[in-house]
Structure formats: C-alpha cells, structure tokens
Amino acid sequence: MQNQKEKLHATNHYLYYPDEENIPPYLAYGFRPIFLLLAPYLILSMVLWGFVWSGIINIPFMNNVIIWHVYEMLFGILPAGVMAFLTTGLPELFPGMIPFVGKRLKYVMLLWIAGRISFWFIDITGVYIAAVFNLAMLVWLIWFAKDVVLDKLQRHASIGYALVVLFIIESWFFASMAGFATTDPMAILKAALGAIVILILLAMRRVNMEAVNELMEDKEIDDIYISRPPLTNLAIFSVALFTAVEFFYPENSVLGWIGLASGTAILAITSDYNLKDKFILNQPYVIYLYLIYVMTALGYALMGWNILLGEPYDINSFRHFITAGGLGLAYLMVMITIGWIHTGRHLTSNIYTHLMVFFIVLATFMRGLIPFFEEYSMQLYFWSAIIWTLPFVLFIKVFFKFLLTPRADGIKG
Secondary structure (H helix, E strand, O other): OHHHHHHHHHOHHHOOOOOOOOOOHHHOOOHHHHHHHHHHHHHHHHHHHHHHHOOOOOOOOOOOHHHHHHHHHHHHOHHHHHHHHHHHHHHHHOOOOOOOOHHHHHHHHHHHHHHHHHHHOHHHHOHHHHHHHHHHHHHHHHHHOHHHHHOOOOOOHHHHHHHHHHHHHHHHHHHHHOOOOOOOHHHHHHHHHHHHHHHHHHHHHHHHHHHHHHHHHHOOOOOOOOOOHHHHHHHHHHHHHHHHHHHHOOOOOHHHHHHHHHHHHHHHHHHHHEOOOOEOOOOHHHHHHHHHHHHHHHHHHHHHHHHHOOOOOOHHHHHHHHHHHHHHHHHHHHHHHHHHHOOOOOOOOOHHHHHHHHHHHHHHHHHHOHHHOHHHHHHHHHHHHHHHHHHHHHHHHHHHHHHOOOOOOOOOO
C-alpha cells in the first residue's frame, strides 16, 4: 500500500499525459530533445567561437562579430534553457496542465533549430529572417507560460513577466541591427544580460527548492531547505539598478558601488544554505548551486571594482564571470538536475558531475582574468573556449543514454 501511494504521488503531474501513440523516448517530455540538441550545439558553437577569437578562422557576421557573438551567447542558448525549465516544471506547478510532447514538441524544436541556422548564415539570409525565427521562439515560450502570468495567486508570475521583458529587449536589438532604432546594440545586449540574470535568479529559487530538498531526502537529512524571497528580491533590485545605471549613465562612477552592492546581494542568497539543524554545505549539489551565485557575484563585484579604479582593465572580460560562469553553471545545473530526477533516477553526484562543474569554473577564470595576462590572450581565448565545452561532452557521455530511453521507474515522460 505504501509503495502504491508513493507511486501515485510521483505520477501526480503525469496524470494528464497526452494520449498520442508511438511517442519516441526522445520526444516523451520537453527536456529530452532540448538537452539532446543543446549539449552538441554548445560544444560546436563554442569551438567555432574559440577559432574566431584566436584568429584561426574568420566569420564576418555582417561586420559585427562581437555584437553577434554576445547575442548568440545570450539569446541563442536562453530559449532552450527556459524551454527545458518550463516544459518540465509547469506541469508540476500547475496540476492539470498537459505536458508538451510528441509532434508538437518536435515542431517547436524545429523552430529553435531554424533560429540557430538563420543566425550562423545571417550574412546570407539577412537579419529579418533571423529576427522572425528567434522572436517567434520567445513568443512561443511566453504563450506556453501564460498560465504562470494568469495564475490568480501570481505564485510564479515573475518568470512570465521576465520573458515578456526579454522579448521586448530582443525585438529592440533586432530593430537596432536593422536600422529602425538608433540605440547602440551593445548597450541593448548589456540590458538583456541584466534581464537574463534576473530570470536566472527567479528560476534558481525553484531549482534550489527541488534539488536541495531532493538531495536531503535521498540522504535522509531531517531538515527542509527554504529559498527566502527577500534575499532574492534584494539581489534582483541590485542587478536591475546596475543594469539601468549602466544603460543611462555608463560613465558615472556610482556604477562601481552598485556593482559591488550587486555582487554582495547575490552572494547573500547563499546564506539560505545555512540550515538551522543540519550542515549541508559539504554536499556536492549544494556546492554546485552555491558556485552559480559565487561566479555571478564575482562578475558584478569585479566590474564595480574596475569602474572605481577608473577602468584600467577590460570590463567585458570580468562580465564573463556572469555569462560563462554564472549562466553557464545555471544551464548546466538545470540539465544535470532534470537529467537525473526526470528520467526516474535519484540525484547523483560522481566524478563526472564534479568535473563538469570544475571545467566551467576553470574556463571562466581563464577567460575572465585575461586582462591580467594579456601576453597570453590568444591562447587563453582558445583554451578557455575548449575547456568550457568539456562539461557538455561529459553530459553527452553520462546522460544521453537516459534521454534516449524511457524513464527508469516506468512512468511516462
């Protein structure tokens, strides 16, 4: 009887699984095709960028290589990560919501693929086609998340609102690149980064609640982890303020102090891991999640420090602590956590998960600290890109067999 109750509880959010027949395992739930495509894409694209920045190959990208590189690292990867998070999490958060699987899921993945192809061939196809495919992907995500926004209790509405803001910013970017807006496109992308960090902070509250409590349950730790909203809200406010001041008053030295404050506010979120009765900071997954905040906080703090010094170093190198480090780890942890739990397995740490996180951190320090080792900049550009791809090579090795087969516990999805 107990096992039956546990099984029923475990399948609550699968009670509305579609009746579509002959759904292959790789289309059985939203995260499966996303991770199967995203990991190889991250490897391929980062190797290509490594070749570009080290001078081995030349890709013109409408004579704006840096701008389009930043765009792809933000808006190319983001929709896939958000889609994995939403298509997996929303059926759990809103019982009765039908999971997105099968043919419908395949068509959305084709839309994301079309967006990536239109990006890499933008010199041939033009900015308008890239805009249509990439904006259409965000529109679909917003439509899929409409239940979040329309929820009367507004429990997770902030995620939906963040997606709307990102759609506006991406539309603004394409308008600038097409000549319909006069705003500096790099300034728009910096604003986009701030919005994405806010979205990640909002999502991490949910990921922490699931991953840390799942971990403690498996370890039979008699305590509960609670992600406190005030700490996250303070960090969001600080990041939003930094983003606004950098956009409107980029030369104002007060931006330096706001950068330090943002770093401190983000780092303060880690105090949630200090539980009342149990010490969990020695648990691998807590360390992994902890590092997301540490890397993001380092990025804002180093930028703030650099501004207060009069910007003697390249501030955009320090920004890589946020992008390659914070965002990179956030995407990786979503992939790992969902890859274990939602294929019917226990959250597991091993040498592979340790190495995945280590390589992201190592590559980030190699890229972010280039201003202090300029004589080795070409080598660091190349090898940091290569090392950053290694976690996703390991992800393929460990998780692809899970993603291509039915759940281990026999549940659909």
